[in-house]
Amino acid sequence: MPPIEFVRNLRAKHYRLTLRRDGTPVATIPARGTEKQARAFVKEHSTWLRREYARHEKRPRMAAEWSLGTKIMWRGEMTEIKRATGGERPQVAVGADVFRVAELWQDLRPTLEGAFRSRARIELTARTWELAAETGMDVKRVTIRNQRTRWGSCTEGGVISLNWRLILAPVSVSDYVIYHELMHLREMNHSRRFWRAVAEVCPDYQAAETWLDEHGAFLGF
Ligand SMILES: [Zn+2]
Structure with missing residues (x-):
């Protein structure tokens, strides 16, 4: 396991232990906390940390360099x-x-990722317009981006941004992300009303959420 990073967060009220997507454990020290106490906190939660790290290690991920046969x-x-x-x-x-x-x-x-990104720009953009028409949502523009931590986002003005890496996922999953952003044009939050709207247009959305959760590392995060 990589060494634990201790990060002081002046807005944090409690000690917290999390595992970043790259597998680094991060211990948050609240405003009035000390590193010594943070270490005690980590020790207390070592079983949890070992279990989470084992789960992280088991997740398949992309090789750092790609060649024929990868x-x-x-x-x-x-x-x-x-x-x-x-x-x-x-x-x-x-x-x-x-x-x-x-x-x-x-x-x-590098070459293939560049090509995938161009392919995503064509395919995901077209699919977004298609699903916007299907759901009757008023989209102004679609952009394909290289976000490091999110799959998609949208603005109240109707601009939908999607992560090009969605082209690496099954179509059911990229469709879900598109539906998710489209429904934000109706509900700009994650309220129960929002999730009901998502379920209406994408009944299998929970399976897609699980896939994204389990395969995030695959997509280069
Ligand atoms: Zn959302």
Whole structure:
């Protein structure tokens, strides 16, 4: 386990122990707390921490560098990067999709992630307009972004932003995130009314939430 990070938070009222997505345990020291007490707090919760860390370790994640043969999450499936034949320039196949690369024997991740992002810009944007029409929501603009910590967001003005990494997830999951943001145009909060509206347009939303929770690490967070 990585060493525990002790972070003082002047607004915190209590000691708190959390596990960041990258697996680093973070102990929060409240305004009037001490590191010594924070260490005692961590010790008290060591069983919880070990269990959470074990869960974190078991979650599959993307390799840091990608080459031919690496398995990556693509459209909801672990998919091997393969050499694609044909074409004058080197290209690789990820499932049914083919992407051009500059060079087959270098880290393919930067090139492929760039290509995935362009693909996401086309597909997720089109899908958002489609689902906006289906639900009768008034969307002004769709942007595809590279957020580090969120899947999507929206503004009251009707601008929906989606994380390009949603293209790595199953369609049922990216659809859920789009429906979620669309329903925020009706309810700008996470009230029960909001979740009822989500359930109406996306009855399986809880399964999608679980998928996102379990596979966040896959998507590079
Ligand atoms: Zn929300």
